[in-house]
Amino acid sequence: MKDVKYVGVDDLQIDLFEGQFIVPDGIAYNSYLIEDEKIAVVDSVDGHFCDEWLKKVEKALGEKSPDYIIVQHMEPDHSACVEAFCKKYPKAQVVGNQKTFVMLGEYFGEGFPKNRLVVKDGEKLSLGKHELTFISAPMVHWPEVMFTYDDYIKTLFSADAFGKFGALSKTEGEEWACEARRYYFGIVGKYGVQAKAAIAKAAAYEIKTIAPLHGVVLEGEALKESLAYYAKWTAYEPEKKGVFIAYSSVYGHTATAAKLLKEELEKRGVKCEIEDLLRSDWAENVETAFEYSHLVIAATTYNAGVFPAAKHFIDALVERGYRNRTIGFIENGTWAPVCAEQMQTAFETCKDLTFAENIVKIRSALSDESRAQISALADELKETL
Ligand code: FEO
Numbered sequence: 578m579k580d581v582k583y584v585g586v587d588d589l590q591i592d593l594f595e596g597q598f599i600v601p602d603g604i605a606y607n608s609y610l611i612e613d614e615k616i617a618v619v620d621s622v623d624g625h626f627c628d629e630w631l632k633k634v635e636k637a638l639g640e641k642s643p644d645y646i647i648v649q650h651m652e653p654d655h656s657a658c659v660e661a662f663c664k665k666y667p668k669a670q671v672v673g674n675q676k677t678f679v680m681l682g683e684y685f686g687e688g689f690p691k692n693r694l695v696v697k698d699g700e701k702l703s704l705g706k707h708e709l710t711f712i713s714a715p716m717v718h719w720p721e722v723m724f725t726y727d728d729y730i731k732t733l734f735s736a737d738a739f740g741k742f743g744a745l746s747k748t749e750g751e752e753w754a755c756e757a758r759r760y761y762f763g764i765v766g767k768y769g770v771q772a773k774a775a776i777a778k779a780a781a782y783e784i785k786t787i788a789p790l791h792g793v794v795l796e797g798e799a800l801k802e803s804l805a806y807y808a809k810w811t812a813y814e815p816e817k818k819g820v821f822i823a824y825s826s827v828y829g830h831t832a833t834a835a836k837l838l839k840e841e842l843e844k845r846g847v848k849c850e851i852e853d854l855l856r857s858d859w860a861e862n863v864e865t866a867f868e869y870s871h872l873v874i875a876a877t878t879y880n881a882g883v884f885p886a887a888k889h890f891i892d893a894l895v896e897r898g899y900r901n902r903t904i905g906f907i908e909n910g911t912w913a914p915v916c917a918e919q920m921q922t923a924f925e926t927c928k929d930l931t932f933a934e935n936i937v938k939i940r941s942a943l944s945d946e947s948r949a950q951i952s953a954l955a956d957e958l959k960e961t962l
């Protein structure tokens with residue numbers, strides 16, 4: 578990107594992003610410095626990296642001073658060092674919208690910052706050749722979020738949109754979609770409608786580059802590919818016709834049933850993926866559930882309810898507005914298998930879901946009767962693909 582220096586940092590120490598997402602390859606907090614007659618820094622970084630970030634900014638500036646720091650998103654992974662920046666560069670103006678400044682006051686004390694430039698949706702700021710336009714993008718992923726479009730370099734600084742997990746130094750050349758999808762559905766997924774609207778608004782501009790706050794800068798084919806993925810994701814459209822089978826099993830009998838269903842589906846030529854909810858990453862499972870057109874949840878009845886791992890999984894899907902899919906259930910229980918109905922009820926606030934008519938009921942272990950139910954469920958799923 579012409580006149581833009583990368584001043585972000587890699588976090589390889591983090592165990593859980595946002596306190597809940599495993600990030601085996603860490604995460605990048607991107608920050609960009611746009612150098613023109615005036616100099617603007619786009620966002621800061623996580624609080625553990627203020628010194629490293631400020632050193633990078635200082636080096637990128639050389640003899641110059643920054644005129645602006647643009648706060649696109651107030652979540653602390655991007656705003657924790659704004660105060661330290663203002664202490665170091667008191668003449669720089671903090672650029673944000675009204676909501677940004679309310680949050681800055683909450684985090685750093687009322688009245689902070691003194692030197693502020695309040696911008697509205699669509700407002701422009703000229704740095705010289707680079708003319709910036711601020712595009713409000715509420716709920717992608719907080720209410721104050723705004724994108725920044727640089728007309729001179731046709732670049733959209735897209736805040737959390739188009740972000741992914743993974744530090745840049747650990748993920749060079751890695752496929753974009755897998756960790757971008759887990760990031761999107763884990764973090765922004767609930768707000769698909771708002772994300773779609775914000776991206777549609779940004780599409781009015783000619784975009785040659787997308788510079789998100791996490792992960793790689795997207796250009797050329799990678800940009801096209803990411804836009805195509807976002808079109809599907811924000812519309813809750815499945816990417817794959819097939820079945821994701823998610824199971825939780827106490828003594829292995831429910832697992833056996835889930836695996837039998839996979840075999841039956843594959844015999845019928847249906848694409849399938851299976852995962853043990855107790856021994857896998859919950860966010861990866863949420864991502865996979867959104868990836869497929871069909872989902873089957875197999876769970877044990879526990880304390881007259883749904884086994885906790887399945888319950889947590891369903892909650893995570895419902896929270897994210899799971900929709901436009903077909904769902905089937907396998908329930909197990911030694912004396913009172915009752916969790917299928919409860920699982921279905923748990924989805925009642927979700928839109929555009931179809932539930933398979935064939936519900937598999939297992940009493941303790943597979944029987945001829947439950948095997949036949951699995952076969953019937955496989956037939957029904959195949960027919961609805
Ligand atoms: Fe990357 Fe919503 O913070």
